Amino acid sequence: MLRVGLTGGIGSGKSAVSSRLAALGAVVVDADRIAREVVAPGSEGLAEIVATFSDRVLDADGALDRAALGAVVFGDEAARRRLEAITHPRVRARTAELVAGAPSDAVVVNDVPLLVEVGLAPTYHLVLVVQAAVTTRLERLARDRGMDRAEAERRIAAQADDARRQAAADVLLDNDGTLADLHAAVDTLWHERLLPYERNVREHHAVRPERVVLTEPDPTWPQQYARLAARIRHAAGGDLRVDHIGSTAVPGLAAKDVIDIQLTVPSLAEADGPLADRLADAGFPRVPGDWGDNPRPPGSRRWEKRLHGSADPGRPVYLHVREADSPGWRYALLMRDHLRADPGQRAAYLEVKRELAASAPDSATYGTLKDPWFDEEHLRAEEWAAQTGWRP
Incomplete structure (x- = not known):
């Protein structure tokens, strides 16, 4: 219904x-x-x-x-x-x-x-x-x-x-x-x-764009996120943290027209319980598969998460469900805030995105090829966090 x-x-x-x-x-x-x-x-x-x-x-x-x-x-x-x-x-x-x-x-x-x-x-x-x-x-x-x-x-x-x-x-x-x-x-x-x-x-089917198409910055992305976040909070119940992450959360940055959102949970066991059903009923079904983030720096165990999407064909969404204070949770917020704060790195990232979108237009390949840039960006972001006293 x-x-x-x-x-x-x-x-x-x-x-x-x-x-x-x-x-x-x-x-x-x-x-x-x-x-x-x-x-x-x-x-x-x-x-x-x-x-x-x-x-x-x-x-x-x-x-x-x-x-x-x-x-x-x-x-x-x-x-x-x-x-x-x-x-x-x-x-x-x-x-x-x-x-x-x-x-x-x-x-x-x-x-x-x-x-x-x-x-x-x-x-x-x-x-x-x-x-x-x-x-x-x-x-x-x-x-x-x-x-x-x-x-x-x-x-x-x-x-x-x-x-x-x-x-x-x-x-x-x-x-x-x-x-x-x-x-x-x-x-x-x-x-x-x-x-x-x-x-x-x-x-319980999530819409997932298969091809990467970069669009120019949309000033309504934050407003769209706010509506989605309110829906997610209503479905999740309690006082769970919801954040706008990813490229659409960085003003002035071209991006895939997909809103990335992070939902913070006390544990992934909670993400696997009734919460998953409530999110699906609200239009954010679980995406099948074993999902995780590549660790930064490389070499350690993969950062586990759960991934939900949007059932709305008119508004693709990736809802990343991560444990509070986990490395992947912190990393998503750090990358967003560093790119917001550093125009030079924002421009460099945009150049990488445009090159990869032209050469690897499918979503899976595009995401994999960005990893080397993020491995280096992670070190720069950690230096910035230490210098500025940043906290998630």
Whole structure:
């Protein structure tokens, strides 16, 4: 099962995306619809709201008068929190019930207007954000909902701004064009990313690029890492350390478009336990094989680790699981920090990478041929660490 979080600002066209995904075969769980369901006439939720705020929040038919309730809680933080304590657990429970009832091979799309505001992004395999210019959104709210401009602007201002939503987005769908344009973008996403992603999650298959293609530095790599790291921490539980390592963690360095991440564990025995299953369920399955790092300097026993990848065909990841304070763990952090600090070595490494990518474009050969350079770089990095007092 693939869990997708769908969100977007009011008037962005999120509902159109949700409807298209449902037509393609997704199981859509609508948070707004559930929020209305849990306070419907005769529900325990409505009874508790009345007990808390009195029957002044009911209309003449005994249903919840949302305007009256809003007047009670608007501007009153304590009242708002009492209301959330009634509704949020019920919404979460009903959402979990609907997700659990979906087929095991489903793409489940959770349509949540305030997904970013309440911090739900790490709980999904992928977050999809629909965006449109504010002017477009204001026009839609006036045309489709009869909302006056002042009210529309107030609603837009009350939600997360575009920058916050974009930071949480694995996929941004622009909806300033026509409905046909939007449908075409959703269809492509469904067939080329969501369906393969779901299959890979279900089959615990990690995507691994076979050829080495260097790309120019991408300023969004750190932001992409942050989203992935939050997902990994959520899956791992506890207080495990997660670090961005490798070339994409070094500003200004061309690299393979693969995010390298290090997860620190107390022992590899823990990495082989339930943690491996939790990571796989979150979209980071174990890569089969006996994995380790070549020791620096050469000659000693190989540094053992576990390797996970990403099930997402749109975002390759290597997740290196290493023991805290182990040589391989320290080495990954030292190399990253030394290359960040030394422009000369960064330039030298880039030259080596370009030469090897041209002559040995397959990943296995490329990695092996870099070893001699790293054997020498390790000595330089250790000298730098001693001179600067560096610690991991």
